[in-house]
Structure formats: structure tokens, C-alpha cells
Amino acid sequence: xxxxxxxxxxxxxxxxxxxxxxxxxxxxxxxxxxxxxxxxxxxxxxxxxxxxxxxxxxxxxxxxxxxxxxxxxxxxxxxxxxxxxxxxxxxxxxxxxxxxxxxxxxxxxxxxxxxxxxxxxxxxx
Amino acid sequence: xxxxxxxxxxxxxxxxxxxxxxxxxxxxxxxxxxxxxxxxxxxxxxxxxxxxxxxxxxxxxxxxxxxxxxxxxxxxxxxxxxxxxxxxxxxxxxxxxxxxxxxxxxxxxxxxxxxxxxxxxxxxx
Amino acid sequence: xxxxxxxxxxxxxxxxxxxxxxxxxxxxxxxxxxxxxxxxxxxxxxxxxxxxxxxxxxxxxxxxxxxxxxxxxxxxxxxxxxxxxxxxxxxxxxxxxxxxxxxxxxxxxxxxxxxxxxxxxxxxx
Amino acid sequence: xxxxxxxxxxxxxxxxxxxxxxxxxxxxxxxxxxxxxxxxxxxxxxxxxxxxxxxxxxxxxxxxxxxxxxxxxxxxxxxxxxxxxxxxxxxxxxxxxxxxxxxxxxxxxxxxxxxxxxxxxxxxx
Numbered sequence: 458x459x460x461x462x463x464x465x466x467x468x469x470x471x472x473x474x475x476x477x478x479x480x481x482x483x484x485x486x487x488x489x490x491x492x493x494x495x496x497x498x499x500x501x502x503x504x505x506x507x508x509x510x511x512x513x514x515x516x517x518x519x520x521x522x523x524x525x526x527x528x529x530x531x532x533x534x535x536x537x538x539x540x541x542x543x544x545x546x547x548x549x550x551x552x553x554x555x556x557x558x559x560x561x562x563x564x565x566x567x568x569x570x571x572x573x574x575x576x577x578x579x580x581x582x
Numbered sequence: 583x584x585x586x587x588x589x590x591x592x593x594x595x596x597x598x599x600x601x602x603x604x605x606x607x608x609x610x611x612x613x614x615x616x617x618x619x620x621x622x623x624x625x626x627x628x629x630x631x632x633x634x635x636x637x638x639x640x641x642x643x644x645x646x647x648x649x650x651x652x653x654x655x656x657x658x659x660x661x662x663x664x665x666x667x668x669x670x671x672x673x674x675x676x677x678x679x680x681x682x683x684x685x686x687x688x689x690x691x692x693x694x695x696x697x698x699x700x701x702x703x704x705x706x707x
Numbered sequence: 708x709x710x711x712x713x714x715x716x717x718x719x720x721x722x723x724x725x726x727x728x729x730x731x732x733x734x735x736x737x738x739x740x741x742x743x744x745x746x747x748x749x750x751x752x753x754x755x756x757x758x759x760x761x762x763x764x765x766x767x768x769x770x771x772x773x774x775x776x777x778x779x780x781x782x783x784x785x786x787x788x789x790x791x792x793x794x795x796x797x798x799x800x801x802x803x804x805x806x807x808x809x810x811x812x813x814x815x816x817x818x819x820x821x822x823x824x825x826x827x828x829x830x831x832x
Numbered sequence: 833x834x835x836x837x838x839x840x841x842x843x844x845x846x847x848x849x850x851x852x853x854x855x856x857x858x859x860x861x862x863x864x865x866x867x868x869x870x871x872x873x874x875x876x877x878x879x880x881x882x883x884x885x886x887x888x889x890x891x892x893x894x895x896x897x898x899x900x901x902x903x904x905x906x907x908x909x910x911x912x913x914x915x916x917x918x919x920x921x922x923x924x925x926x927x928x929x930x931x932x933x934x935x936x937x938x939x940x941x942x943x944x945x946x947x948x949x950x951x952x953x954x955x956x957x
Contacts, residue, residue: 460827460841460923465951466585468650468683469615473607476943482848482917483941489951490844492881492921506617506650525843525881525921542607546617546650546681548585549951556827556921557951558843558934559683564943566608567817568601568689572698573947574824576590576614576674576682577710577806585952591710593775593808594740598732631742631775667732671742671775671806673710681952684808691733692942693726693814697823699949701715701739701799701807702835702931716835718900718933719865723857756867756900792857796867796900796931798835809933816858818851818939822948826840826864826924826932 460494461554467547469559469573470505472531474541476564485564487530489549492556493520499553505530505539506546513537520555527560585619586679592672594684594698595630597656599666601689610689612655614674617681618645624678630655630664631671638662645680652685710744711804717797719809719823720755722781724791726814735814737780739799742806743770749803755780755789756796763787770805777810835869836929842922844934844948845880847906849916851939860939862905864924867931868895874928880905880914881921888912895930902935 467489476485493499499520505513516533520526530539530547539545549557563571592614601610618624624645630638641658645651655664655672664670674682688696717739726735743749749770755763766783770776780789780797789795799807813821842864851860868874874895880888891908895901905914905922914920924932938946 460839462953464585465953466617466619466681467951468617468681469613469652469685471652477941483944488844490919490921492841492843492923494841494881494923506619506648508650508652512648523881523887525883525919527844527846527883527919544615544650544652546615548617548619556841556843558824558827558948559951560822560844560948561946562820563945563947564941566602566689567692567942569608569945570688570694570696570812570820571686571945571947572688572696572810573683573685574699574808574949575952576592576684577700577808578587578590589710591742591744591806593742593806594738594777594810596777631744631773633775633777637773669740669775669777671740673742673744683949683952685947687945691727691814692817694733695813695819695821695937695945696811697813697821697935698808698810699824699933701717701809702825702933703712703715714835716867716869716931718867718931719863719902719935721902756869756898758900758902762898794865794900794902796865798867798869816852816939817942819858820938820944820946821936822938822946823933823935824949826842826934827950828837828840 461556465549465557467559470545472541473563473565483564486562488527488560490527490558491520492525495553496522498522499551499555501549501551504548508544586681590674590682592684595670597666598688598690608689611687613652613685615652615683616645617650620678621647623647624676624680626674626676629673633669711806715799715807717809720795722791723813723815733814736812738777738810740777740808741770742775745803746772748772749801749805751801754798758794836931840924840932842934845920847916848938848940858939861937863902863935865902865933866895867900870928871897873897874926874930876926879923883919
């Protein structure tokens with residue numbers, strides 16, 4: 458089973474600086490979940506786009522063959538830490554086709570609910 | 583890396599009039615997150631569709647070259663404020679290809695959970 | 708701006724029977740958000756698929772020209788009420804192209820968080 | 833109405849080991865919601881991908897003709913139980929076209945909000 462594409466984008470991203478502390482599974486985090494169903498490791502250059510300055514990166518992530526990696530943007534720190542409490546977006550390339558899903562856990566406040574989806578890609582008819 | 587499309591739609595939108603006050607990051611809001619990976623600014627006309635009257639707009643948003651903008655519908659007020667507590671939808675055009683993701687934060691009530699996704703675009707086989 | 712497709716499906720649907728009472732905006736609900744950017748009304752036959760019996764419907768929804776309708780499954784009752792606390796799915800047809808987005812608000816419990824997305828449509832390469 | 837594809841992937845999956853106990857509708861769960869609009873049963877082999885070892889499975893799910901099944905990964909136990917508190921991903925094949933949507937309910941903590949979407953599938957222009 459070989460599934461995937463070579464180029465992905467996530468227009469939405471935000472790492473809340475606040476939230477539950479201690480348990481890493483409950484800390485506010487922003488994640489690019491990557492699935493590599495291929496028989497070769499996938500090397501992924503990631504670019505971070507910001508609102509008010511030039512893009513950051515290139516970051517490099519390697520997803521081994523036939524593995525998934527739920528890569529937290531919280532942990533990316535080379536060439537620089539991804540800023541907290543800041544709107545950003547990302548672009549991901551891969552020579553081998555991969556599947557990418559975007560997930561955020563925000564544990565700042567009990568009254569908060571979130572939804573997100575890519576918009577519909579319209580086509581003129 | 584050049585990523586995007588020229589025409590986008592979000593069938594779902596709703597700005598809750600209530601919610602947490604004070605901290606703008608926790609105020610209920612409705613957002614079109616736009617990523618422009620191109621080397622030219624993207625000028626985006628936005629149309630708001632409503633349930634019971636003619637569409638509103640055209641609103642105009644500019645996303646600079648190689649930047650992201652998380653544009654809150656809460657802040658659109660020219661030619662008119664986007665109504666609160668009202669179902670709406672939106673269509674976005676762009677001469678340069680962009681990527682658009684829809685996100686809402688609703689801070690009205692602790693008991694509330696939300697999910698959303700574009701539906702599957704079926705094709706007859 | 709003419710945006711849309713003629714055939715849509717939502718594999719996920721569930722109307723919680725419990726939740727906040729009184730305020731209709733906070734009552735647990737399941738919604739098909741439909742955007743009709745065309746200059747003609749869109750007539751949509753909707754079929755409900757269930758886990759353990761034949762499909763229900765056909766339900767009929769009309770979205771006027773250049774309007775959005777956030778159609779709650781809670782309110783569909785002809786030819787029969789959509790069951791509560793029951794897994795279902797839906798298929799939507801439209802002669803005129805429309806855009807469809809799926810949203811649920813679940814107000815049963817403060818400890819609950821939800822996420823949902825269509826899965827990635829894999830292609831063999 | 834015949835809707836669907838033959839190959840699906842969900843890069844994100846996680847079954848929280850904690851959460852509300854007792855009421856099965858509120859227990860933390862991870863679900864592949866499958867819609868089979870065809871007139872024949874759909875036999876789906878499912879492969880689970882993990883972060884640090886070879887994939888698990890093949891699991892087998894059957895969705896009857898003209899039915900939906902909201903298949904919880906919590907209940908898959910042949911050939912092995914799907915691990916809790918562990919990042920995973922999944923690939924789903926189907927000889928007959930089906931529609932797949934990914935949903936999680938996480939009932940671990942009142943302060944938590946979640947969002948998720950497939951990323952945008954970029955194309956070079």
C-alpha cells in the first residue's frame with residue numbers, strides 16, 4: 458500500500474504558550490502527523506511562514522520507512538525555536554510520497570472549543 | 583515552493599457573540615487562515631453569503647508575499663460589519679494561488695465540544 | 708463566483724440526545740452546512756445511512772440562490788425523524804453545484820474534546 | 833448514489849487510555865467512520881502504522897451494503913490490540929469504493945480543546 462503526495466501545506470498553526478503543565482500528552486501542542494507507507498525513509502524539509510517577517514527554517518524531519526511520526530512544532534529548534542503565541546503556517550516537501558494531517562491540542566481554558574478544516578477548493582464551472 | 587489554488591469556499595461560519603472577554607486570543611472568533619507562498623502579494627476579494635438576504639462584501643484582504651495571515655471575520659467591517667450569532671459562509675478568490683484553512687474558537691460554554699470537516703466530494707463511478 | 712460539486716457524502720454523523728437545553732445555539736446538534744453560490748435555487752435530496760437497517764429518506768432541502776443554509780439533521784422529520792444517540796452517515800446530491808461542510812456541536816459533558824476530518828484519499832503511485 | 837474511493841489513509845490516531853469511564857458513548861475513542869453506498873458488502877483490510885516498530889495487522893472490517901459503520905480502533909483486537917496512549921496511523925483498502933472520515937472523542941480533561949484536518953495537498957504550478 459503506497460499512499461501520499463510530495464507537497465503539503467498547513468495554513469493554520471499556533472502554539473499556545475499557556476496550558477496544562479507537567480503531563481506532556483496534555484501540554485498545548487501543534488502537530489504535523491506524517492505517515493510514510495513507503496519502503497524508504499522520507500526526508501522532509503519544512504518551512505515555517507509567519508505574519509510579519511520572512512519565513513523560518515528549513516527544518517528537517519525524517520520519517521522512517523513504514524512508520525508514522527507525529528511531529529510537534531513545539532520541538533523544532535534548529536535553525537530556531539518556533540515562536541509561541543504567534544500565528545504561523547507551514548509547507549512540507551517530500552521526495553517520497555507521504556500523508557500529512559494537522560492536529561492541535563489546546564489546554565489553556567475549560568470554556569474553549571475548536572474546529573478546523575481545510576476550505577473547499579473551488580473550481581469554476 | 584509554490585502551493586495553492588485560486589478559488590476557495592467555506593460553507594460554515596459563525597461568530598458567537600458571547601464568550602471570554604478581555605484576552606483577544608480567547609475571544610470567540612472565526613478565522614480564514616491564508617498562506618501565500620508566492621513572491622508577490624496576494625489580493626483577495628471575499629464575499630460573505632447569508633441565509634436570508636443577499637451576500638455582503640466585497641471585502642478585501644492582502645496577504646503579503648511569503649507570509650501567512652490568520653484573518654478574523656470578527657474584524658472585517660468594510661463595507662459592513664459581519665453579523666454576530668448568525669450563520670454565514672464565504673467565498674475567496676485570489677489571482678495568485680493561496681492555501682486557505684478555516685478555524686473557529688468558541689469560548690461560550692465549558693460543556694461544548696466542536697468538530698468540523700469539509701464533506702467528501704463524491705464522484706459517480 | 709461559481710463554486711461546488713454535485714455529490715457529497717459525510718461518513719460521520721451522530722446527534723447526542725443529551726446536552727444543554729433551552730438555548731438552541733447550544734443544544735447538541737449535527738449540521739450539513741451548504742453554500743449555493745449559483746443564481747438558481749439548489750434542490751438537494753439527502754439520504755441517511757444507518758448501521759443496522761436500510762437507509763432513511765429521501766429528505767429534501769432547498770438552498771435558495773446565493774444563500775447558505777446550515778441544515779440541522781435534528782430538524783429533519785419527513786419522511787421520519789433522524790434517530791438520536793445513533794451512528795449514521797449521509798449522502799447529498801445537487802443538480803446545481805454546491806459546497807458542503809459538516810459540523811457538530813456536542814454539549815453533553817465538560818470533559819469532552821472532539822476532532823474530525825475526512826481521511827486522505829490515497830492513490831497508488 | 834455510488835460514492836467513494838478504494839484507498840484511504842489517516843496519518844493521525846491516538847487512543848487516550850484515560851477519560852470518562854462507564855458510559856461507552858463518552859469513553860475516549862478513536863474512530864474510522866466508513867460509508868458504503870454500494871449494493872455489495874465492503875471488505876476492508878486495515879493496517880496500523882506505528883512510530884517505532886513494524887506495522888500491525890492486517891485487521892479486517894466488513895461494512896454491509898448500503899450501511900455505515902463507525903469502527904472504533906479501541907475494539908480492534910485481531911491479530912493484536914491497538915496500543916493505548918501511543919501515536920499511530922492507519923491505511924484502509926477497499927475493493928468497493930467507500931467514504932472514510934476520522935473522528936476522535938477525548939474525555940481526559942475539561943481544559944482540553946482539539947482540532948484536526950488533513951493538510952492541503954499542494955501542487956507545483
